Amino acid sequence: xxxxxxxxxxxxxxxxxxxAFQILRRLKLSQTVRAWLLPVLVMVxxxxxxxxxxxxxxxxxxxxxxxxxxxxxxxxWYQLFDQKLLKSEQAxxxxxxxxxxxxxxxxxxxxxxxxxxxxxxxGSLVLxxxxxxxxLLLWFRGYLxxxxxxxAGLLAYVFDLLESDNLWDYLFDGWLFLISIFVLLKTIGxxxxxxxxxxxxx
Amino acid sequence: MTNSxxxxxxxxxxxxxxxxxxxxxxxxxQSLSWPAFRDARIQSEPSGDQAPVISFDFIxxxxxxxxxxxxxxxLEDGMIRAFWYGGTREGAKDVAIWTAVLDPQRHKWTDAxxxxxxxxxxxxxxxxxRKLGNPVPVRFSDNRLGLIFVSNSVGGWAxxxxxxxxxxxxxxxxxxxxxxxxxxxxxxGTLVKGAQVDFEDGSTGLPVYQELAGAYSxxxxxxxxxxxxxxxxxxxxxxAIQAVVLPSSPKNAVSLMRYRxxxxxxxxxxxxxxxxxxxxAMIRTTLQNPNAAVAAVRLDDGRILVVFNDSVDERDNLTxxxxxxxxxxxxxxxxxxxxxxxxxxxxxKIEFSYPxxxxxxxxxxxxxxxxxxxxxxxxxxxxxxxxxxx
Numbered sequence: 167x168x169x170x171x172x173x174x175x176x177x178x179x180x181x182x183x184x185x186a187f188q189i190l191r192r193l194k195l196s197q198t199v200r201a202w203l204l205p206v207l208v209m210v211x212x213x214x215x216x217x218x219x220x221x222x223x224x225x226x227x228x229x230x231x232x233x234x235x236x237x238x239x240x241x242x243w244y245q246l247f248d249q250k251l252l253k254s255e256q257a258x259x260x261x262x263x264x265x266x267x268x269x270x271x272x273x274x275x276x277x278x279x280x281x282x283x284x285x286x287x288x289g290s291l292v293l294x295x296x297x298x299x300x301x302l303l304l305w306f307r308g309y310l311x312x313x314x315x316x317x318a319g320l321l322a323y324v325f326d327l328l329e330s331d332n333l334w335d336y337l338f339d340g341w342l343f344l345i346s347i348f349v350l351l352k353t354i355g356x357x358x359x360x361x362x363x364x365x366x367x368x
Numbered sequence: 369m370t371n372s373x374x375x376x377x378x379x380x381x382x383x384x385x386x387x388x389x390x391x392x393x394x395x396x397x398q399s400l401s402w403p404a405f406r407d408a409r410i411q412s413e414p415s416g417d418q419a420p421v422i423s424f425d426f427i428x429x430x431x432x433x434x435x436x437x438x439x440x441x442x443l444e445d446g447m448i449r450a451f452w453y454g455g456t457r458e459g460a461k462d463v464a465i466w467t468a469v470l471d472p473q474r475h476k477w478t479d480a481x482x483x484x485x486x487x488x489x490x491x492x493x494x495x496x497x498r499k500l501g502n503p504v505p506v507r508f509s510d511n512r513l514g515l516i517f518v519s520n521s522v523g524g525w526a527x528x529x530x531x532x533x534x535x536x537x538x539x540x541x542x543x544x545x546x547x548x549x550x551x552x553x554x555x556x557g558t559l560v561k562g563a564q565v566d567f568e569d570g571s572t573g574l575p576v577y578q579e580l581a582g583a584y585s586x587x588x589x590x591x592x593x594x595x596x597x598x599x600x601x602x603x604x605x606x607x608a609i610q611a612v613v614l615p616s617s618p619k620n621a622v623s624l625m626r627y628r629x630x631x632x633x634x635x636x637x638x639x640x641x642x643x644x645x646x647x648x649a650m651i652r653t654t655l656q657n658p659n660a661a662v663a664a665v666r667l668d669d670g671r672i673l674v675v676f677n678d679s680v681d682e683r684d685n686l687t688x689x690x691x692x693x694x695x696x697x698x699x700x701x702x703x704x705x706x707x708x709x710x711x712x713x714x715x716x717k718i719e720f721s722y723p724x725x726x727x728x729x730x731x732x733x734x735x736x737x738x739x740x741x742x743x744x745x746x747x748x749x750x751x752x753x754x755x756x757x758x
Contacts, residue, residue: 310382
């Protein structure tokens with residue numbers, strides 16, 4: 167199995183585990199039970215029917231970006247151990263950046279105009295300048311987790327860890343964009359609700 | 369953010385690693401540039417005393433109920449290998465990529481054989497594959513034969529992706545597949561139809577098209593390992609797909625495309641003057657087009673030989689024409705098929721579609737196309753025959 171396949175299937179595994187433990191949380195299992203359940207679920211997913219479930223999920227979702235993989239790991243950690251590896255104020259800039267960039271990126275990359283930003287991911291120094299700018303802004307604002315994710319994506323690209331030859335695919339993916347939009351809308355909705363109700367935001 | 373928080377060890381380490389990674393990527397990208405076309409036009413000998421020949425046959429022993437999207441490549445020994453997809457029906461789980469080889473001297477085809485199956489692709493890519501589609505062969509600069517074909521894991525053709533397998537024995541056997549990542553949303557939406565163009569740096573250009581959110585044409589540039597080096601958009605929006613790219617010089621080319629937009633239904637064209645990195649707005653040609661694929665090669669005198677459905681609504685005829693694409697003047701030289709749907713009394717499917725045309729090293733022409741989705745028809749004609757028609 168190639169490294170690309172291993173990482174791709176790892177992403178599928180994370181998605182299934184996060185969804186599974188999200189459902190299992192309703193059973194209010196203890197942390198110990200959850201921790202023991204993890205290797206059992208992994209064995210079942212990897213070895214039953216030669217990993218058919220993971221192959222199917224990978225076929226449906228494609229391979230995820232490094233940012234998605236990192237966020238899934240953090241989400242799984244929280245579901246297993248009730249510990250947040252990252253606080254909301256660290257995760258928020260990630261979702262916000264992906265949502266805002268994606269709102270311009272996807273319509274252009276998938277259909278509209280002759281300006282296709284996806285093409286830049288194969289080797290545009292203009293894109294790299296943009297990445298540098300965003301990274302410096304994140305650092306200046308103290309969003310080290312988000313900067314760390316950006317760096318992880320760049321390093322993964324340098325070492326060719328994913329199937330894709332395009333830098334964008336290392337930084338974010340379509341599924342992360344959809345989740346980011348959801349998070350952004352939820353945040354905006356909550357702010358509007360607090361404002362209407364006259365409740366100070368937390 | 370206060371300076372004291374910025375200047376912590378953790379913060380500075382993260383910043384340094386970030387900057388180092390940006391510089392590393394930048395140094396990799398600094399040397400990248402879009403190369404010029406390599407002139408791959410066949411400079412064959414004049415036909416001289418050659419007798420004009422045109423012949424028609426079908427690829428024999430087609431073992432599937434439906435077949436579609438045939439393509440051709442000339443092998444090193446002068447044989448012609450054809451590929452197509454076939455199965456119970458388009459999109460069925462039993463659809464495979466099939467192949468057969470023509471001996472052009474003896475005008476004899478080998479029996480059709482399976483080249484690649486859905487199960488082989490799924491096992492090789494370690495993911496679920498639902499169906500296979502259009503295959504197009506490519507000859508890399510290191511002379512290895514590649515086969516790029518469409519697959520998808522969910523939904524219709526709009527959610528397709530491209531795969532590459534490479535052969536070291538001219539298509540008798542194939543290596544492990546790799547996926548070509550060409551779009552940002554789960555790599556969905558890319559299909560292939562047209563023949564390759566070559567670049568001076570040894571990379572290969574392949575006209576591809578997108579169907580996920582729009583319908584537009586692109587040029588994909590890849591190296592002999594199948595690594596995607598770049599993409600260029602030929603059109604935008606929802607109208608033009610399945611480009612055929614025809615260079616006329618290292619910098620200039622025209623692309624002819626299938627048009628899916630409103631009336632008047634015509635083959636559309638677009639021009640590049642920077643080797644395919646940027647393209648002009650598309651313009652209608654005077655060739656009719658019923659939302660159907662076209663095939664074309666550029667002749668050594670600069671004119672274009674095109675195969676197209678000369679209709680605005682049906683694929684019930686297939687026509688050969690030669691013309692000057694700039695002057696928009698075309699001469700129909702032969703009607704290959706003509707069974708007007710309106711005149712048919714029975715309800716059988718009439719379709720002559722997805723032509724694929726090549727010119728071999730000795731100047732001959734081979735054309736394949738879908739014949740009522742039941743067979744793949746093959747047409748051979750030599751340079752003398754073409755010259756006799758002009």
